[in-house]
Amino acid sequence: MKHVCCDCKKDFCSVCSVLQENLRRCSTCHLLQETAFQRPQLMRLKVKDLRQYLLLRNIPIDTCREKEDLVDLVLCHHGLGSEDDIDSSSLNSSQSQSSSFFTQS
Structure with a gap:
């Protein structure tokens, strides 16, 4: 079955x-x-398991050369633990603060 x-x-x-x-x-x-999709736990997995996970989701892995590349892809496509979200939001808030600074003067 x-x-x-x-x-x-x-x-x-x-x-x-x-x-x-x-x-x-x-x-x-x-x-x-x-692993709860935590980077340290993901890094402990075998490369073949990381590759299989990505292939099951039809995520291309041909650009991955290192295990860390596979882990980054897993985190990116899972959407949790992504540091990019934090960086982009802090970047946007600093941009809006600087633009308001220039418009006030």
């Missing part, structure tokens, strides 16, 4: 998937879920 992973939406057999809290995930998605 085939089961659909609730994360990547691909089909897996019961041996290759894990049932947890009424949600079924493939072994790869489950493995990454267990």
Whole structure:
């Protein structure tokens, strides 16, 4: 019997998937879920598992040369723990402050 992973939406057999809290995930998605998508934990995973996770989501990995590149892609596409969000929001607020400074003078 085939089961659909609730994360990547691909089909897996019961041996290759894990049932947890009424949600079924493939072994790869489950493995990454267990890291809570924290960079240090992701860096401890095997490269083949990171690659598999990205391939299951049809995310191209041909530009990745280092393990860190794969981890960055996982974090970018997962949307959590992304430092870019913090940087862009602080950049925008500093730009708006500087523009208001120039308009007041």
